[in-house]
Amino acid sequence: MAKTELSRKTKTEIEDSSSLKGTLASVFLLGFFLIITWVGVYLLFISRF
């Protein structure tokens, strides 16, 4: 006789998606890139007449 699936208990692995470390790193990489380029352009502006 075929067994119904109802009684079989399966464990699904739930990945922990609450870690924001990668997001933090990418946000700050973008942030520093923007600041460095902004300061670079500003220094160029200051150094020329």
Added chain:
Amino acid sequence: MHMHKFEKAWLIFGIGSLLVFLTVLGVSAFYLGNQPPSCLATIDPEKVDTTVPFNEPGLKKVEGKDWDYELVYVASAFSYSPAEVEVPYGAKVKIIATTKDVVHGFEVAGSNINMMLEPGYISEHVTTFDKTGEYLIVCNEYCGVGHHMMSSKIKVVE
């Protein structure tokens, strides 16, 4: 409201950078007095040649102002008047320029002087020439068939 501590970190960082940038802009505009090159000064484009100071383009020494010299330019298709000018090294100069016909550009290559000259408007820029050399002025707004030949020269001499 629950907020992740990383979220707080990048929000503070982002808003902080924005405030720094805006402060620099505010100091530049309201304390140092930087403004757009064309700032509310107008002229009748038909009468440029008879309007002071454009009736005598070139470098003039002035007294009692924040700058030592005034450098007047009149642009027209496809040249600048004067075609060449010598500026003493270290002079604080106010460049005053306008156009007689169409929109022209006024860019001193390799410097911060970059203005648009529009008919009916006067463009101004105050600067101190603190590097000697020859500087090319080019038109960077397409103005017609002779656009690419439109240039002038500033020589900064000791």
